[in-house]
Amino acid sequence: MIRAAINGSEHEFEEGLSVLKAAQSIGIDIPTLCHDDRLKPAGACRLCLVNINGQNHEAVSCRTPLADGMNVLTDTPAIEENRKWNLRMLARNYPLKAFQKYPVKQFHRLARSYGLTESDFSETGDVSCIDDSHTYISVDMSRCIKCFACARICDEVQGQFVWQVVGRGEESRLMPDSWGDFGSSSCVSCGACVDACPTGALEDKSLIERGVPTNWTKTTCPYCGTGCEMNVGIRDGRIVQIKPAHDSPVSYGHLCVKGRYAFDFNSAPDRITEPMIRENGDWVIVSWDDAIEYIAAMLKTIKSEHGGNAAAVLGSSRATNEENYVTQKFARVVLGTNNVDCCARVCHTPTAAAMKMMIGTGAATNSYDDFELAKTIIICGANPTENHPVAGARIKQAVINNGAKLIVIDPRKIELTKYAAVHLQLRPGTNIPLFNALACAIIEEGLFDAEFIKERVDEFAEFRSFATQYTPEMAAGICGIDAALIRQAARIYASEKPSMSVHGLGMTEHL
Ligand code: SF4
Numbered sequence: 481m482i483r484a485a486i487n488g489s490e491h492e493f494e495e496g497l498s499v500l501k502a503a504q505s506i507g508i509d510i511p512t513l514c515h516d517d518r519l520k521p522a523g524a525c526r527l528c529l530v531n532i533n534g535q536n537h538e539a540v541s542c543r544t545p546l547a548d549g550m551n552v553l554t555d556t557p558a559i560e561e562n563r564k565w566n567l568r569m570l571a572r573n574y575p576l577k578a579f580q581k582y583p584v585k586q587f588h589r590l591a592r593s594y595g596l597t598e599s600d601f602s603e604t605g606d607v608s609c610i611d612d613s614h615t616y617i618s619v620d621m622s623r624c625i626k627c628f629a630c631a632r633i634c635d636e637v638q639g640q641f642v643w644q645v646v647g648r649g650e651e652s653r654l655m656p657d658s659w660g661d662f663g664s665s666s667c668v669s670c671g672a673c674v675d676a677c678p679t680g681a682l683e684d685k686s687l688i689e690r691g692v693p694t695n696w697t698k699t700t701c702p703y704c705g706t707g708c709e710m711n712v713g714i715r716d717g718r719i720v721q722i723k724p725a726h727d728s729p730v731s732y733g734h735l736c737v738k739g740r741y742a743f744d745f746n747s748a749p750d751r752i753t754e755p756m757i758r759e760n761g762d763w764v765i766v767s768w769d770d771a772i773e774y775i776a777a778m779l780k781t782i783k784s785e786h787g788g789n790a791a792a793v794l795g796s797s798r799a800t801n802e803e804n805y806v807t808q809k810f811a812r813v814v815l816g817t818n819n820v821d822c823c824a825r826v827c828h829t830p831t832a833a834a835m836k837m838m839i840g841t842g843a844a845t846n847s848y849d850d851f852e853l854a855k856t857i858i859i860c861g862a863n864p865t866e867n868h869p870v871a872g873a874r875i876k877q878a879v880i881n882n883g884a885k886l887i888v889i890d891p892r893k894i895e896l897t898k899y900a901a902v903h904l905q906l907r908p909g910t911n912i913p914l915f916n917a918l919a920c921a922i923i924e925e926g927l928f929d930a931e932f933i934k935e936r937v938d939e940f941a942e943f944r945s946f947a948t949q950y951t952p953e954m955a956a957g958i959c960g961i962d963a964a965l966i967r968q969a970a971r972i973y974a975s976e977k978p979s980m981s982v983h984g985l986g987m988t989e990h991l
């Protein structure tokens with residue numbers, strides 16, 4: 481533990497905190513503009529200034545590690561004056577209209593709280609800084625205060641590297657990687673840069689067009705099974721913006737294009753929003769009470785006349801775990817049937833059954849946090865950056881930041897192939913001989929964990945004599961892959977540990 485005093489009060493802090501995080505942990509608010517908990521500190525805005533040990537210069541608290549015995553002051557008159565001056569400098573060329581129109585933006589809130597007035601801002605906006613070429617995001621670089629949170633989050637969280645900083649100091653500015661308009665860049669529309677921008681220089685078009693949300697609801701994304709958490713902003717009964725939930729232990733304040741921007745289905749004019757009962761061949765709109773009573777009566781009749789097993793319930797992968805839990809509970813407890821099914825059973829049966837047989841459960845044994853711990857990640861028949869983009873972004877970061885080795889097993893060159901140490905580009909339908917060959921190479925080269933196998937694996941001798949028939953040289957002809965590449969992948973997987981294995985429907989449905 482570290483002992484330090486902040487604003488005259490001594491506390492114990494865990495090791496490894498910055499001065500800013502330490503102050504926040506005891507409820508002391510230090511103003512920030514470029515800081516974002518999802519990012520490495522940049523020290524760009526100089527708003528988080530503090531005085532340490534009475535030195536005659538101030539330190540940026542977001543980048544300064546807390547040390548034992550430190551005496552930190554966060555709000556002396558000199559510090560507050562410096563902050564106000566910094567805010568004034570940022571406001572000089574900043575369009576007044578934006579300051580007036582969006583009072584809740586972080587920069588605008590701080591400017592107001594430090595007593596800046598309308599005369600501190602620029603009367604004229606620079607329309608040449610506006611770029612409306614992107615489908616979802618509006619750019620107005622006259623509102624950019626050069627905190628570069630956008631570029632950092634695009635690099636450090638999404639791993640897309642769209643925003644480039646060109647020039648230096650006062651002259652520095654942001655350019656998309658198209659070196660032209662933003663709409664032609666390699667942006668994948670995760671919206672992270674918009675979420676990180678403290679001014680609205682990058683803004684969701686939906687918010688500009690429909691207005692600032694008046695209510696927020698926290699929920700889970702209804703698209704893929706990653707389970708990202710989101711805050712849904714409503715105005716006049718309509719979704720106007722969706723933002724990532726920063727406190728989510730699943731998605732850590734990140735979303736992909738689907739969760740972030742694909743919400744118009746919710747207010748689509750052809751969406752069914754009222755219950756209907758078919759009468760004499762025609763749909764008749766009824767109240768929810770009538771619909772529920774009708775269904776209850778029908779189910780009661782079916783159950784009493786034919787028993788609970790005459791009914792079945794289908795869950796959905798677009799519902800949350802909690803909703804599916806309640807659905808199966810309803811089937812078992814109320815209807816009295818185990819006839820419960822869902823699309824995952826249809827899609828995933830082969831691998832779920834195999835995993836249940838081998839490791840005791842037909843579900844994932846790892847959590848997403850294991851991506852950050854893995855030294856090797858093997859991905860077979862899955863395209864996470866397209867299908868589960870938030871998980872895909874974490875795999876990219878595991879390679880970029882942690883040096884994890886990636887082995888991609890896929891007939892296609894998926895995006896993650898660019899980051900792979902080995903791409904085993906097998907013929908479709910040859911996963912089984914390939915995995916047998918990987919096992920054969922690991923066994924032949926003595927790379928398996930004999931102790932683990934002795935303690936936890938049954939019938940290893942039988943498996944050994946089976947798998948060693950599939951030498952990489954033999955599987956090479958079946959799979960269409962060079963045997964040396966199969967051996968290289970086997971060596972990485974078995975020796976760069978811990979290793980993690982990810983598979984998707986490309987394997988499950990095309991064994
Ligand atoms: S666009 Fe926004 S996030 Fe990016 S540097 Fe400018 S102010 Fe910061």
Ligand code: SF4
Binds near residue numbers: 666672
């Ligand atoms: S929306 Fe996402 S991918 Fe596109 S520039 Fe912003 S952070 Fe990068």
Ligand code: FES
Binds near residue numbers: 511512514
């Ligand atoms: S928040 Fe520390 S320098 Fe910007």
